[in-house]
Amino acid sequence: xxxxxxxxxxxxxxxxxxxxxxxxxxxxxxxxxxxxxxxxxxxxxxxxxxxxxxxxxxxxxxxxxxxxxxxxxxxxxxxxxxxxxxxxxxxxxxxxxxxxxxxxxxxx
Numbered sequence: 001x002x003x004x005x006x007x008x009x010x011x012x013x014x015x016x017x018x019x020x021x022x023x024x025x026x027x028x029x030x031x032x033x034x035x036x037x038x039x040x041x042x043x044x045x046x047x048x049x050x051x052x053x054x055x056x057x058x059x060x061x062x063x064x065x066x067x068x069x070x071x072x073x074x075x076x077x078x079x080x081x082x083x084x085x086x087x088x089x090x091x092x093x094x095x096x097x098x099x100x101x102x103x104x105x106x107x108x
Contacts, residue, residue: 035093043085053077057097062089
């Protein structure tokens with residue numbers, strides 16, 4: 001058995017991404033952040049839909065359309081449709097933020 005809160009690094013100079021499931025139609029990742037954010041002019045533009053939840057810590061997502069920012073704390077989740085441009089605007093520098101992200105393709 002594995003634990004999403006286990007094996008956290010004591011020093012986190014870069015965001016850490018662990019692929020937990022990598023199937024043909026779904027990918028599940030644990031992402032660990034502490035003070036990291038997307039580069040200023042960088043936007044994720046993903047082929048898949050992403051459902052993401054903050055399990056621990058805090059973060060802020062920014063969406064290019066309408067320039068909306070979304071504060072996220074433990075338990076908060078959001079579905080980000082494919083090609084909806086977004087970025088990580090901020091993660092808590094004082095506490096580890098643990099995300100669980102599920103990537104999948106919409107059925108046509």
